[in-house]
Amino acid sequence: MPITSDYSLLPPPDDSLSTAIIREQFVQTYRHQLLSTNAFWLADNPTLVVALGTIAKPETKLLYILEADLAQYGYDHLPASLIHKASLEKHSYTLAKEPMWLQGTESCKDNWAGVMAVCQAINDSGIDRHSVVVAVGGGAFLDMVGFACAIAHRGVQLLRVPTTVLAQADSGVGVKSAINAFGKKNFLGAFAVPLAVINDAAFLATLNPDLIRAGLAEAVKVALVKDGDFFEQLERDAVDAIEGDLDKLQQIIHQSALLHLRHICQGGDPFEQGSSRPLDFGHWSAHKAEGLTNFGIAHGLAVAAGLHLDALYSQQMGWLLANDYARVKSLLVRMGYDLALGPYGISQTTYQSIHPLLAGLNEFREHLGGRLTLLMLRGIGQPIEVHELDDQIMTQAINDLVA
Ligand SMILES: NC(=O)c1ccc[n+]([C@@H]2O[C@H](COP(=O)([O-])OP(=O)(O)OC[C@H]3O[C@@H](n4cnc5c(N)ncnc54)[C@H](O)[C@@H]3O)[C@@H](O)[C@H]2O)c1
Ligand SMILES: [Zn+2]
Structure with missing residues (x-):
């Protein structure tokens, strides 16, 4: 691991008010790899071994944990x-x-049962940091297993095989x-x-249009x-x-995943320490x-709906x-999203009062650590960073949305 040192050592404290500090810095390099295939489980499909790379050795232990609903x-x-x-x-x-099969969907993230079942399996089968x-x-299942890992x-090594469009x-x-x-x-x-990460196209064949549509909202986000x-x-x-064209779906997924991957690897803030979250566009x-x-x-x-609101x-x-x-609105409508939140019980508010949706901004600000940074659009594929919102214009936009 390369170490760069910005080293300073003050003299030891000579009275109760002085401070000694030793400060060093180190840099860790990560490799992030995305593989695409069709039916990784087939005996003659080499993708898994390729993904293991240099750790592909007879003594490397693998533990498969599969989402139960896939059965x-x-x-x-x-x-x-x-x-x-x-x-x-x-x-x-x-x-x-x-x-082993374990339960997925959002409920597996709502308590410790899934996480502890994974930890138990890791313990019982002698999985260590070389396994x-x-x-x-x-996505929910991968979040739960990933947290346990x-x-x-x-921290044990995790190889993800996502099975939904979103994931x-x-x-x-x-x-x-x-x-x-x-x-x-x-939390x-x-x-x-x-x-x-192995993106396996074979899993796409069993997704219904609603699941595909839900996942593709993130592709529209990253494109914007x-x-x-x-x-x-x-x-x-x-x-x-x-509507079921799996070739086109696969190509869209690939481009979306690539943009997300590049953002993480080249965007300068993979572990989200700054306040800018471009991939959270439309999410506040x-x-x-x-x-x-x-x-x-x-x-x-x-x-x-959030993408549409921020575009508006x-x-x-x-x-x-x-x-x-x-163009943004037309694409979202053609893809079948219902952009009016009214049916979900989110209603208009008077022009002067704060809409409950706007309270989400404060929560987002807290989530970012105090300073609001949002992306808005100055073109398609061209974001601008803003630190303030005009409450009246945003309230008007929300009211247009829920009308
Ligand atoms: N970690 C992150 O960076 C990140 C980012 C975005 C979202 N998420 C999380 O992802 C989760 C949402 O993921 P999701 O949209 O995949 O939902 P999900 O995991 O709940 O899966 C949705 C449904 O699809 C079913 N399913 C899975 N694979 C299938 C297949 N091949 N064929 C048919 N049905 C299949 C599941 O059983 C489930 O019923 C949320 O919990 C969200 O918080 C995490
Ligand atoms: Zn999202």
Whole structure:
């Protein structure tokens, strides 16, 4: 590990008011790898061994943890397939125990049961920091298993195989994991870079259009703040992807995951220590809307409405051309998002009073550590950073949205 030193040593304290300080600095290099394949579990598919890379050795222990609901979507063969595959690849790793099923979905993040079950399995099967846990499931499941892996032995290696659009396009390539606590989403969590992420297109075939639509809201988000060409691709292909064109869906997921990955690796703040969160574009109101509706609105739908709200505000502030705003709205409507939050019980407020959604700004400010930093749009793929909002214009925009 390279060490750079900004070293200063003051003399030892000679009275009660003096201070001695030794300050050093070190830099750690991380590798973040995304692999794409189709049916990684097949015996002759090399993706898993490629992902293991230099740690592919007979003594490397693998523990598979699979989201239980996958069994009902036609993936019940996975344990047997993975055992068979391991027997053929025994020069590269050893299974620590038989692949195990655990419950996923948001409920697995709402208490410690899942986390402790993973920790128990890690303990019982002798998984150590040279071993690898392979987690296969949706975003919630990966968050739960990822958090357990981050705390067991102070961090065991995790290989993620995301199985939903949201998880493949966004959270799977992230470096965060968390469970919910004290009524707050993702309150207990950790930052950890996974050993590898395998985006497996075979899992996309069983997703219903609502799940695809929800996941694609994050792709629209990243296109809006990072990549105008990608936005054009979404204008062309997103509706087909929702309607079942798996090639187009896969291409959209790949581009979205790539933009997220590059942001983490090249954006200068992988562990979110600063106050700017470009990948949270549209999320300040989305998170609040989710809370206000007691999570009766799906995250993707809330994000789509949040993207629209911030695009509308950007236009009303004179930053975003009316034509560009119209493109954003048109894409979101064609993709089937309901942009009016009214049906979820979020209503208009008088022009003068603070809309409850706006209270989300304060929560976002707290979340960022005190200084509000938001992205707004001055073009498609062209963000601007703002530190203040015009409450009246935003209230008007919210009222237009919920009308
Ligand atoms: N860690 C991060 O950086 C980050 C970022 C964004 C979101 N998240 C988290 O991700 C979670 C949402 O993830 P999600 O949208 O994947 O939801 P989810 O994990 O709840 O999965 C949604 C549904 O899809 C089902 N499913 C999974 N794979 C399937 C498949 N191949 N075919 C059919 N059904 C399948 C699941 O059983 C579940 O019912 C939230 O908890 C959110 O907080 C985390
Ligand atoms: Zn999101």
